[in-house]
Amino acid sequence: MTDHTATPDLTPTPGQTVGPFYGYALPYDHDSELVPPGSARAVQLTGVVYDGAGVPVPDAILEIWQPDENGVVPRETGSLRRNGFTFTGFGRAAVDPEGVFSFSTVDPGPTEADKAPFISVVVFARGLLNRLFTRIYLPEHTEALAADPFLSSLDEAERNRLIATRGADGSLRFDIRLQGEEETPFLRFPGHED
Amino acid sequence: MSPQPTSDTAKGPDDAAESQATLSKEIADIESAYTEDVDGGKKPETQPRLDYRPYRSSILRHPTKDPRHADPETIELFSPAFGHRDIGTLESDLTIQADGEPIGERIRVTGRVLDGQGRPVRNQLVEIWQANSAGRYIHKRDQHPAPIDPNFTGVGRTLTGDDGSYSFTTIKPGPYPWKNHHNAWRPAHIHFSLFGSEFTQRMITQMYFPGDPLFALDPIYQSITDRSARDRLVATYDHDITEHEFLMGYRWDIVLTGADRTWMEEEDDD
Numbered sequence: 001m002t003d004h005t006a007t008p009d010l011t012p013t014p015g016q017t018v019g020p021f022y023g024y025a026l027p028y029d030h031d032s033e034l035v036p037p038g039s040a041r042a043v044q045l046t047g048v049v050y051d052g053a054g055v056p057v058p059d060a061i062l063e064i065w066q067p068d069e070n071g072v073v074p075r076e077t078g079s080l081r082r083n084g085f086t087f088t089g090f091g092r093a094a095v096d097p098e099g100v101f102s103f104s105t106v107d108p109g110p111t112e113a114d115k116a117p118f119i120s121v122v123v124f125a126r127g128l129l130n131r132l133f134t135r136i137y138l139p140e141h142t143e144a145l146a147a148d149p150f151l152s153s154l155d156e157a158e159r160n161r162l163i164a165t166r167g168a169d170g171s172l173r174f175d176i177r178l179q180g181e182e183e184t185p186f187l188r189f190p191g192h193e194d
Numbered sequence: 195m196s197p198q199p200t201s202d203t204a205k206g207p208d209d210a211a212e213s214q215a216t217l218s219k220e221i222a223d224i225e226s227a228y229t230e231d232v233d234g235g236k237k238p239e240t241q242p243r244l245d246y247r248p249y250r251s252s253i254l255r256h257p258t259k260d261p262r263h264a265d266p267e268t269i270e271l272f273s274p275a276f277g278h279r280d281i282g283t284l285e286s287d288l289t290i291q292a293d294g295e296p297i298g299e300r301i302r303v304t305g306r307v308l309d310g311q312g313r314p315v316r317n318q319l320v321e322i323w324q325a326n327s328a329g330r331y332i333h334k335r336d337q338h339p340a341p342i343d344p345n346f347t348g349v350g351r352t353l354t355g356d357d358g359s360y361s362f363t364t365i366k367p368g369p370y371p372w373k374n375h376h377n378a379w380r381p382a383h384i385h386f387s388l389f390g391s392e393f394t395q396r397m398i399t400q401m402y403f404p405g406d407p408l409f410a411l412d413p414i415y416q417s418i419t420d421r422s423a424r425d426r427l428v429a430t431y432d433h434d435i436t437e438h439e440f441l442m443g444y445r446w447d448i449v450l451t452g453a454d455r456t457w458m459e460e461e462d463d464d
Contacts, residue, residue, distance in 0.1 A: 008308065008312055008447065008449075009426070009449070010308070010310055010311070010312050010449055011240055011423070011426065011449060012240060012241070012310060012449050012450060012451045013397070013399060013426050013427065013448045013449050013450070014240060014241050014242055014399060014418045014423050014424070014426060014427060015241060015242060015397045015398060015399045016242060016385075016398070016399045016400040016414060016415075016417075016427070017249075017252075017398075017400075017414060018385070018398050019385065019400075020333075020335055021323065021325075021331040021333040021335070021336060021385075022323065022385070023333055023334075023335070024323070024331075024332055024333050024347070024349060025321065025322075025323030025348075025349045025385070026321065026323070026387065051254040051255050052253075052254040052255070052256075052258075053254050055254075057255065063396070065269060065270075065273070065274055065393045066269060067268075067269050073268060073269055073272050074274075074275070075272075075275050076275060077275045077276055077277030077278075077279055077280055078277070078279055078280060079274055079276065079280065080276065080280035080281065080319075080351075081279055081280055088274060088275070089269075089274060090274035108269070111267070111268035111269060112268065115267070115268075118267075118269075120269055120270050120393050122393070122396050124398055125255060126251055126255075127249070127251030127252050127253075127254070127255035128244065128252065128255050128256070129242040129243065129244050129246060129249065129252055129256070129414070129417050130241055130242050130244060130397075131396060131397060131398060132257065132261075133264075133394065133396075135264075150262075150264050150265070150267075153262065153263075154262060158262075178254075178255050178256070178257060179254060179255065179256060179257055179258055180258075183257055183258065183259055184257075185259070185261075185262050186257055186261045186262070187261055187262055187263075187264040188260075188261035188262065188263055188264065189264060189265075189266050189270070189394040189451070190263075190265065190266075190452075190454070191310060191451045191452040192261075192394070192451055193239070193240050193241050194240075194241035194242070194244065194261075
């Protein structure tokens with residue numbers, strides 16, 4: 001019988017891999033569409049997830065979380081049942097059989113003046129035993145990027161791997177490499193032990 | 195194309211030629227090296243290793259560089275908000291999603307989601323998915339020749355209450371075979387997806403059932419090299435949750451990492 005009066009163990013619960021069978025559970029209608037694709041403000045964010053052999057990973061699922069164009073942190077519900085108008089800031093995209101993910105979103109604005117805006121990303125995959133966090137910065141904010149304390153803590157090649165490239169059609173391109181020479185820099189936040 | 199497998203490179207996920215004995219030895223060697231490290235004063239591990247060779251699919255999918263230290267910035271100190279418009283009230287009962295009753299042992303899994311300071315995570319999304327009682331997932335890639343249950347999809351969602359509590363009514367999943375090695379079987383488990391009050395707390399994990407004989411053999415469970423850390427993924431049978439002539443009860447509490455923003459807000463504002 002559980003003793004509910006005992007001091008709870010507050011060590012964080014371990015993560016585990018998302019496994020191969022999330023496909024009928026985690027994706028939902030319009031999950032990757034933070035704004036309707038093709039709408040005036042829509043920006044496509046796309047890329048490929050690669051493994052350490054440079055082979056696309058066909059069973060990864062990504063989530064993004066971001067402020068709107070004005071740097072406002074969304075507090076609205078409705079990400080799971082989108083009404084097409086409310087910007088909730090959250091999206092989820094399973095990769096396709098060629099490892100490609102695609103979101104329809106907006107460019108995030110700076111949450112504070114002079115701060116480099118970014119999209120927060122979490123990566124799950126079969127074969128990946130715990131989630132990985134990273135950030136997608138925008139290429140246009142040259143001064144803010146140069147002054148950013150986190151980016152300045154990285155060497156130039158790593159720093160560049162966290163900055164998306166802008167396509168002629170306005171889209172953002174950001175590949176994720178789980179392993180290897182060009183490995184994406186992943187983040188460890190205070191209090192995290194993995 | 196992937197390079198041809200050699201003794202040093204990963205074998206494909208469908209190359210199930212290696213024996214359980216081979217895998218079990220690798221698992222035991224890693225654990226005994228870990229135990230020596232801890233006995234020698236190393237801090238106990240609390241999370242799975244990303245680089246864990248016995249789980250063959252991890253070989254090419256784990257980062258080799260240390261993660262970069264980052265202080266969470268504004269957006270990361272908040273989490274997406276979910277509400278009752280996002281979820282139907284019946285989505286937490288996986289036994290009533292079809293016209294008929296699913297087959298298997300009806301169970302309730304309930305517990306609380308807490309942050310690293312022990313505070314309840316309120317009104318946050320919890321998602322689960324699982325195999326049916328025969329160990330079969332409703333997924334086109336699951337080729338396990340066990341029956342599909344037409345009355346069971348194995349998917350549930352709910353929001354935590356003000357005390358951080360969640361509750362799912364479901365069917366106890368069966369163990370299921372996979373292709374990590376020959377005769378590989380996963381212990382029965384339920385996948386859990388969790389959000390905290392900050393995006394840095396986002397996590398996905400698996401809950402297991404007490405006393406499963408497959409624990410020692412399973413590379414995914416054993417990727418958490420510390421025994422007491424592994425134990426945190428195992429629910430407790432709780433007869434107070436069990437209902438007379440209806441279902442068996444399990445309790446499983448989840449602790450997310452600490453939350454920085456709420457801590458500061460409570461100090462400053464509340």
